[in-house]
Amino acid sequence: MAQFYSAKQRVTTKQRITVTIEDLDPFGQGVARHNGKTVFVSGALPGEQAEITVTEDKRQFARAKAKTITQPSPQRETPRCVHFGVCGGCQQQHAAVALQQESKARALSRMLSREAPLPVRVDEIISGSPWGYRRRARLGLQWHPKQQRLLMGFRQAASNDLVELKQCPVLVPELEALLQPLHHCLSSLNAVKRLGHVELVLADNGPLLVLRHLDALSAADRAKLERFSHEHRLMTFLADGSETLQALQATEPFYHSFDLQLTFSPQDFIQVNDGVNQQMVAKAIAWLDLQPDDRVLDLFCGMGNFTLPVGKCVQNAVGVEGVAALVRQAEYNAQLNNLRNVCFFQHNLEEDVSRQPWAAQGFNKVLLDPARAGAAGVMSHIVKLAPERVVYVSCNPTTLARDSQTFLSAGYHLERVAMLDMFPHTSHLESMVLFSKT
Template identity: 40%
Template sequence: MAQFFKAKPNKTKQLSAKLSLTVTQLDHLGAGIAQHNGKVVFVPGALPGETVTAQLTEQKKKYAKAKLFKVDKPAPHRVNAQCPHYQQCGGCDLQHMDIEAQRDHKQLALTNLMSKLAINVDSTMVADAVIGEEWHYRRRARLATLFDKKTKTLQLGFRAANSSDIVQIKQCDVLAKPLSALITPFTELLNQLQAKTTLGHLELTEAENGLFAVLRITKALKPADEQLLIDFAASHNMNLLVQDNDSQVHGLYSVPSNTASDDTASDQAGIELPQYSLADGQVDCRFSPGNFVQVNADINQRMVAQAIEWLAPQANERILDLFCGVGNFSLPLATKAADVIGVEGVPEMVAQAKQNALDNNLTNLSFFHADLSADLSEASWLGRIDKLLLDPARAGAYESLQWLSKMKPKKVVYVSCNPASLARDSQVLIEQGYKLKQLMMLDMFPQTHHIEAMALFEIK
C-alpha cells in the first residue's frame, strides 16, 4: 500500500479558541501580560487593567503569544491612535496609550529590569526622566520603496509590523513636520521617474542647516530623471543626494548658501552635509548618509549635557568615549579641556569624527577605529583612564567591559538603547567594584516601546 507523507502539526503555531484574558502589566517591549492555564501570555496592543478577547497564536512550554481581537473593558489610559496608519505600520506600537502612562511604563520597565538582572534600584538612584515633545520629534527617517508590478506604481512608506511588506503612508506624526510634508509629494515625484522600478530607500533628514534627502539608486539615472529630481529639490528648498550600489554619495542639488547655513558643511567631495550643534553651540557635529545619529534632537542635546555633568571632566583628565560615532559626546567633552579619546567600529564614522574635530579646532581630541567586541590588548589607546563613557548599540558593551580592570576609570557613564543589555552589563561593573549612583530614563522615542537610558557608576 502506498504511503503518503503527512506533516506533523506544529504545536507551537496551533490557534486556540478565542479567550477572555485579563491584562495585569506590560513587558519591557510594550506587550500586555496575562495568565492562562498557568502560562504567561503576551498580548501586543493590550494594556494593564483591561479585559480583552484574544486568540493564542503561538504556544511554548512556559509562555504563549496571542492576537488581540477586541478590548472588552478598556483601561483609563487607553486613547485612540492619532496616526491613520497605526494598525498596519510597524514604526510605532504604543500610540494606544496616553503619553504619561507610556513614560510611567518605561520608567518602571527600566528599574524592574535593572533590579531583576543587576542590582536592586532604590528611589535615591533614580533621576528625573528626560521628556520632550510627544509628536513630530524625529529629525531623520528612512522610508522603504516597493514597485507594484500590477499597478505599475511605486509605493513609499514604512515596513509593516513583523513583515517585509510596505505600508504606503501619506504622513508620519512622529516625523518633524517639514519631513512629514515631503512624503506625499516625494511619492508623486518618484512615480514620474523612468527609474522608478529600480529605486531603493529614501532617507529624509532635518538638520540645523536645512532639509536633506538621500535617494538610493541601483542604476545610473538618465538625464531626464536627474532634472526632475533637481527641480523638485529646488522647489522644496532641499539638499538632494543619491547613493549608488557602491555606497558612493553624489550631490544632485544643494540649497544656495543665502537660504541655507552661511557656514557650509561639506565633505571632501564638496557635498554639503547635515549638521547639528552641541554644548550650547560651541561645536558643530556633521554626519554623512548612513552615519548613526540620535533621531530626537532635543532629547539628545539634554542627554549629552547630563552625561557631561555626571562625568564632570577636569583639565588634564583622560576620558575615553567608546562607540563614539561621529563625536556626539566626544566633541563637547573636548571643550572641557580634558584629553578625550573616541573609539568607533565603523571606519566611515571614524573618518567623519576626525573631520569634525578638525573643523572645530579641537586639538585635545583623537579618534581611533577598533572592533570593540574583539581582543583589545594591543590597542594603542587602551590604558589607564580617569573616566569612561559608553554608548553602544542594542547588543551592549559586554566584551568591551572585560578590559575595565586595565582602564580603571573613577566614573563610568553608560548610555543604552536596550535596558536588557544595560542590566546585563551592569553586573560586570558591579563585580569590578563599581556602584550604581544614578539611573535615568530618557523618552527618546515617544509612541514606541523603545527605552533610552543612562546610568552613572562610580568606583567604591
C-alpha cells in the first residue's frame, strides 16, 4: 500500500515594530535600539520614527527595513537617481550630504579611538562636488534571452542581476551622456550576446571606452565601434581577455596633477574622484612639511599619484609598488615630466623588504596608501626607518586602526586626521592620518 505525505507549509512572519532612529552608520543605515538590542535600519535617518520590518535577527543585533516613516528628518533628501534603492552603487542618496559626512567622520573617530590612548577626533573633512564626480565606471553587460535584448548597468544590491541604467548622477556628465547612445551601439553588434563588460573613463584629453568581448569581433562590428568612437570623440580599446588591449586609435589618455601630465593605460588604477584626489595630494604634501633636502619613501605608490608631485619638492623620492605595470607607467611619467630625482621599484609589500635595494636608504619621511588589507607586512620596517613624519592614506578604517597601533607603540603621535569624502552617497569611508615623532 502506498502512503502519501503532505509536507506542512513553513510559515514565517516578519516582525514589524516601531523604533526611533538615533544615529547613522557609515553604510547609510539608521541605528536604533529595541529591547536592549542594536537594530540597523536601511532607509531611515537619525531623529525619525519608523515602522520597520526585521529581516535578520541575531543574538546581539538585528537588521531591518523601514516600511513607514512617521516623522521624516529635515535632513532627508529626495534621491536624484531613479535607480536608487535597487542599484547597488549608492546607499545614501536619501541623506543630506552633511549628514553623510558627519556620520562617516564619527565612525572614523570611534574606530581610531579604540586603539589610541586618548580619544581621536577628525580635524577636517575633505570633499568636492557630491554629484557628477565619478570619472571611471565599469558597467556589466548581459544578454537577456527572454526579452531578446542587451542589458547594461551596475549590479543590483546583493545580487548579480543588472540594473539597466538610463542615467547616473554621480558619473561625470561627459560619461553619463554616453550611457544611452553606447547601449544603442552595443545592442546593434553581431556579437551582442558575447559581450562581458564595458569601462568608461574620463581623461583630460577626452573620454575612453574599454569593451570586453568574449569572441573575436567581426569586421562589421569593428566598423560600427570605430564610427561610434569618431562620432563621440571617444578613445576606444578592445579587450579579448589577453594581457594587452587593442586600441582603435593611437591616442594616449592622460590627466594633469600639480602641473604634471600623467599618462595612463585604461587598465591602470587612477583615483575615481579627481577633485578630492587633488586636495588629498596637496594635503599630504602640506602635512609632510616637505623641504628641499628631504628623502621621501612612498609605499603602495601605484603609478605615482603621490610620488611624482612629492618629487617636485624634495631631494629624492622613491615609490614602491607591487604591480609591475603600474611601476612601468610611473617610471615613464617620471621621464615624461623630467623628474630625475624620482625612482620606482616593484616589490610585494606583504613580503620581507629588508633586502630590497631601496630599503636601507635614509628616508626621513614616509607616505603609504595601501589597499583594504592595510600595511601589516611593512609596518615594522617603517618603524625601523624612524621617519620624522608619516602620512597614512586609508580606504579601510579597520586596518588603519590596527596599523596605527604599531606607530603609537613606537612613540609616534597621531597629529592630524582627515575624512576623505571620495565617494559621496556610498558606504565607502576613506581617510588620511599624520603621525609624527619628535
